[in-house]
Amino acid sequence: MRTVMVTGPGQTAMVEEPEPSCGPKDIVVKVKACGICGSDALYISTGGLPSRQGAMPLGHEAAGEVIDVGDEVRGLRVGDRVVINPMSDPRGVIGNGGPTGALTDALLVQDAEVGRSVAIIPDDLPFDVAALNEPMAVAHHGVNRTSPKAGDRVVVFGAGPIGLGAAIAYKTKGVEHVIVVDVIESRLEKALAVGADAVINSAEEDVVARIRGLHGTGADAVGAPRAGTDIYLDAAGVPEVINAVMSSAKHNATVGIVAVHKKPVPIDFRKILSTELTLVMAMGYPTEIFEVTESIIANRDLYARIISDRFRFDDALEALKVASTPGAADKVIITFD
Template sequence: MKSVLVTGPGRVDVVEVPKPSPGPRDVLVRMRACGICGSDAYYVTIGGIPPRQGATPLGHEGAGEVVEVGAEVTGFAPGDHVVMNPLAPGSQLLGSGGPMGALSEYLVFRDAEPGRELRIIPRNLPFDLAAINEPMAVARHAVNRTAPQPGDTVAVFGAGPIGLGAVLGYRISGAKHVVVIDVQPARLEKALAIGADAVINSAEEDVAARLTELHGPGATVMGAPRAGTDIYLDAAGAPAVIDTALAAAKANATLGIVAVHKKPVPVDFGALLGVEPTIVTAMGYPQEIFQVTDDIVANQDRFGRIISHRFPFTDVLTALETAATPGAADKVVVTFD
C-alpha cells in the first residue's frame, strides 16, 4: 500500500510499504479521508519526530471504513464507518511519532475497543467532514476548559479551524454572544457564516472599544472601565492577543489559551491583581475526541464550512504544500478513492 512518510528534513515522500495484517483482536481500516494539521508541516520541517528512527508516517486526522475484524473483536463489523482517536493506546500515537500515519491507504488498530481507538459514525456523515473530528475535539476541549455558562459573552481570537470550531462549541454550550477577532476579511466572513454574532478586524478596529459596544461595559475590582466580555479564547498564537485580551478583561473574566506560542510571552501580573482573571490552557482532548462527534453529526452544514480545500490522495504532496503555505488555505482534507 501507499503511505506518506517524512524521509528527511523538509522532505516528504509517498512510498510503498507493507499492508498491515490484523490479528485476532485487531481491526483493519481502509482510509477514506484525512485532514492535514499544522503539526504535519512542522514534522516535515524538522525531518520527523525524535526519538523515532527512520522515516515518520504522517497524518492523524482520520476517518475510514472497517474492512476486516479479528475473530475475537466485538463491536465492529466490516462496512462500519469510523473516526479515530490518534492518542488512544491501540493507535500507537497515530501520525505523531508512532509506526502508523493516517495518510496511508490502510491502518490496523490493535486490541480495538469501541469508543477507545475508534468510534462508529452514521453513514450519512461524509468522510471528509468526519476527518475534522480530531481538530474539532481540540477546539471543544478549549471551550470546556473555559467553562462557559449559558448567557456568557465570548471573544475568540483567530478564525482558523480551531477558532471556528470553538465558535461552534461555544454556541452549542449556550453562549449568548460570540465575537471573532482576526485580520483576514475572508476568515471573518467565514466566522459569520458558521454562527459568530459579530466580527472584529483587529488591524482596523480598537478591539476593547468594539467589545464594549458589543458586550456592554465591565470594570476591574477597583472600578476601572473594561469590556463586559466574560470569556476570551486565544486560538491565534500571537503575543498581541494576550496583551489585548488582558488589557480588556473585566474582573473575574476567563482567558483560555489553545494556540501554540512558539516564543515566551511576557505578562504583567502586577497589573492583573485588580482583575483577578482565570487563565487556563488547553491541549489535546482528554474526553472530547468522541464527544465532539455528536456535535458534528448534528451540525454538518456549519462544521463543513470549516473545510476550505479537498485534494485526492493522488495529489497528497500538493495538499501538504498548500496546507503549509501561509494564507493559501484554512483546512485541507485529503480524500481516498
C-alpha cells in the first residue's frame, strides 16, 4: 500500500509499505477521504517531529470504510463507514508523530472501540464531508469553551475552516447574531453561506465601529461605551484581532482563543480592567471528537461549503503543496476513489 510521508525538511514522498495486519482488538480502515491540516505544512517544513525526523507519516483527518475486524472487537463490522479519532491510537497520535498516518490506502486502528477511537456514520454522508470531523471538533471545542447561550451576540475572527465551523456551531446552539471578520472577500462570502448573520472585511472597514453598529452599544463596569457583543472567538491568530477585541469588549464579555499565535501579543491590562472579561483558551477536543459528528450529519450541506479543493490520492503530494501555499486554498480534502 501507499503512505504519504515527510522524508526530510521540505520533502514528502509516496512510500510503499506492507499492508497492515489486524490484531484481535484492531480494525483496518480503507481510507476514503482525508483532510490536510495546517500542521501538515509545519511538519513538512521542519522535516517532521523530533521523534520521527525524516520518516513521519502524514494525515489525521480521516473517514473511511472498515475492511477487517479483529475477533475481540465489538460493535463494528466489515463495511461500516467510520470517522477516526487520531488521538486514540495507543502508539502515538495518527499523523502527528505516531507510527501511522491517514494519508494511506489502509489504516490500522489499534484497540478499536466505538465512541472512543471511531464513530459510525450513515451511508449517505459523503466521505469528504465526514473527513471534516476532526477539525470541526477543534472548532466546536473553541465554541464550547466560550459557553454560548440563546440570545448571545458573537464575533468570530477568521473565516478559515475553524472559524467557519465555529460560526455553524454558534448558530446551531441558538445564539442571536454571529459576525465573521476576515480580510478575504471569498471567505466572507462563504461565511454568509454557512449561516453567519453579517461579515466585516477588516481590510476595508473600521472593525470596532462596525461591530458596534451591528451589535449595539454596551458598557464596561464604569459606564464607558463598548460594543454590545457577548462573545469573541479568535480563529485568526493575528495581533490585530486581540487589539480589536480589547477595544470593543464590554463588561463580562467572553474572549475565546482557538487560533495558534506564532508571536507574543502584548495586552494592556489597565485598559481592560474595567471590562472584567473572561479569557478562555481552547486546544484540541477533549470531548468533542464525536459529539461534532452528529452536527455534521445534520448540517452536512453547510459543512460541505467549507471544502475549497479536492484532490485524488494519486495527486496527494501536489495537494500538500497547494495547501501549504498561503492564499492558494482554504480547506483541501484528498479523496481515494
